[in-house]
Each structure stands twice: as C-alpha cells, then as structure tokens.
Amino acid sequence: MSLSPFLSPPLTLRGVTFDPPLFLAPMAEISHSAFRRLVADFGGAGGLFTEMLSAKMLLNEEMHRSPWTKRRACEGRVIYQLLVVDTKKLPEILEHLAPLAPDGLDLNSSCPAPTIRAMGGGADLFESPERMCGILRVLRAQFAGPLTVKIRLGIETDGWRARLGERLRMLRGEGVDGLTLHPRFAGDKLKREPRHELYAELAAEAQLPLIANGDILDPHYIHSRAAAFAPAAGLMLGRIAAARPWVFAQWRDPALVVDHAAVWQRFCDYVEEDFVAERALGRVKVFTAYFSCNFMFGHNFRMSVQSAPTIAAARERAANFFATGPALTRHINLCGL
C-alpha cells in the first residue's frame, strides 16, 4: 500500500470515473452546496455526496438555485443521495432532477434517525426488501448513470448476517453499481467500533465495488488496518471532513497548511451566498460544532457561535477568537461528534 492509500486506482462505475476514489459523505445539514464548494476549493476528493434529499420535497425545489440541489462546476463529480420511501411520483422526481446531470444517484438505506425510520426511510427501508427492490427498479429504469446504495449492517437481531447477505445479492440483482458500507448496526448510531474487518466477506458476497466508511480519519487509520481495508474500492469521509474540509487535499499532501480563520470566514461567505438569512445562521452553527474541534479550547469558540443571534455577531465572535491565536489540537477525536 502506498504512503497515501486510495489515491489510485480510480473507481469507475458505469463508465463514470471517480478519481481518486475518496468521497465526501452525505451529511444532513452539512453537505450542502456551500460546504461542497469549500471542500472543492481544496480539492482531493473524487466525488461529493449531497446530504440526503427527501425525494418528495425535490419537486418543490428550484433545482439550480436551492442549496440542497444546485451544483457548481468546481465541485467535480456530485452524487445525489435520495431519501425515498416509495415509488409514488418517483419517475417525475427523477425527471425534475435530471437537468442537474447527477454523476450518480445514491439510495439512503442506512440512516438510523428515528424520524427518518418512522417515515419508512433509511435503515427502515433496508428492513423492507420488497419496497427497496421496487424503488431500485424505478431508479435503475430511469437513471442511466451510476446507482449506489448506502447501508449499515442492519438491525442487530438473530439472523442479521443472513439478511445482510440477501440484501447484498438483491442489490446486485437490481443493477446497483456500487455500495457504501458503514459497518455498524442501525442501533449503534455512531457508537461502537465500526466492523471494518467485514469488508472482505461482504465485498465477495455483493460482488460490487465497496466504498468503506466509518471513523476514517487519515491515511494512518487505513495503514493500521490495511488488511481490513484492502478489499475496498474507495473510502468515504464524513465528520473529519466537516472538521477539516481540506482533509482530502491533505490526504495527498500531508504537509498542507491552512489558515483556519480564513477557512471559517470563507464558509460563512459561501453560506450567506447560497442560503436565505433564516437558514444561514443554523448552517454556520452546525459547521462550527465540527470546525471548533481543531482547537485546544474550541469549546469556547463553539459556544460563542452557538449563542450568536446573527451571522454578523457570529463573525465578530469568531474574529475575536481567532485574534487570540488559538492553539490547534494535533488529533481530532470523532467521539461525541
């Protein structure tokens, strides 16, 4: 394995090449157009997933304007992740999405959030193979590009392994091109160790390219588990990218140095450009919760931005914090994020 693993070979799905095979994870309230633009400024990712987009809500969006859907040329390859619970209006929804020319569509079958599961999406869809199958058939029939599915291990009850095997075979049978696996159970949320050691047997069973996800921080994380990650065709990074939008660039260039204050301010600029004022402040607060982990005393920074009544106030508080020359943490701990 090279010093920086997963810079090659690229991953090609249905004729679309993702180079390098490093992906920004779909993250609700984070992976919007402004954040993807920031990640793209640094470069280094071969594909950026949108946050999960409620398929039904898409019909109400102005696709080229909405921060949930619009894409900029600088982003490179964008994969739209869909939260779908049934096939009603799905062809119409996909037609509405088509002008954005997605580089891939991804079906969310992993989200463990109770509200999403209650509506029949995410991890609940994974437990309903017939419904999932029906949705995949429509997606496959209507979309000619790469179709991927993001899953966890399912629900940790007797027979989980057999159920998972059935789902993997079903995905292949329905023409899915690739799979992102976050190897935790639905009930684990982001706790417990991800079971990266399962990639070999699950990739063999699925016979699909597998994108590995869960707690990946940097090349050292992969090197220290080289055998487990060897069967993966790509990697997906989530929370570490929210904390360090330059993580993909740093993957290639570990010596990369960034100006943290400038990055935070640029994020605010981008958010204000893409979001209406009522929404923009919330996005800045969510981002700051992750970004503040770069600092030894980031807690104070986070709290001062959390309580800011306006973006202008958040900017002023951030400027005061950055003016103190805050010390950086060497290692980011994803626990609790």
Ligand SMILES: Cc1cc2nc3c(=O)[nH]c(=O)nc-3n(C[C@H](O)[C@H](O)[C@H](O)COP(=O)(O)O)c2cc1C
């Ligand atoms: C704030 C937040 C929002 C998330 N939203 C989504 C989502 O919209 N769709 C999805 O498939 N996973 C979502 N996830 C899960 C991530 O995509 C990823 O699987 C998880 O964070 C583990 O990867 P990481 O350890 O690199 O963060 C979310 C995670 C976080 C922390």
